[in-house]
Amino acid sequence: MFNLEGYCDWCQKPAMVLQHQYCDGAKYYACEHCNDYAKIDIRLYDLAEMENMAQK
Numbered sequence: 001m002f003n004l005e006g007y008c009d010w011c012q013k014p015a016m017v018l019q020h021q022y023c024d025g026a027k028y029y030a031c032e033h034c035n036d037y038a039k040i041d042i043r044l045y046d047l048a049e050m051e052n053m054a055q056k
Contacts, residue, residue, distance in 0.1 A: 010034035
């Protein structure tokens with residue numbers, strides 16, 4: 001699961017990370033400790049973006 005070496009975009013520490021992608025295509029990486037927070041953050045952002053698109 002966490003198969004990439006890199007820096008976590010949430011805690012800024014070097015670690016094994018997992019890639020996440022927002023609905024707008026932006027990619028970010030989360031370590032095991034920040035992964036749950038990252039999933040919530042991305043889900044909330046994506047929902048807000050979809051709402052904005054639906055209102056247009």
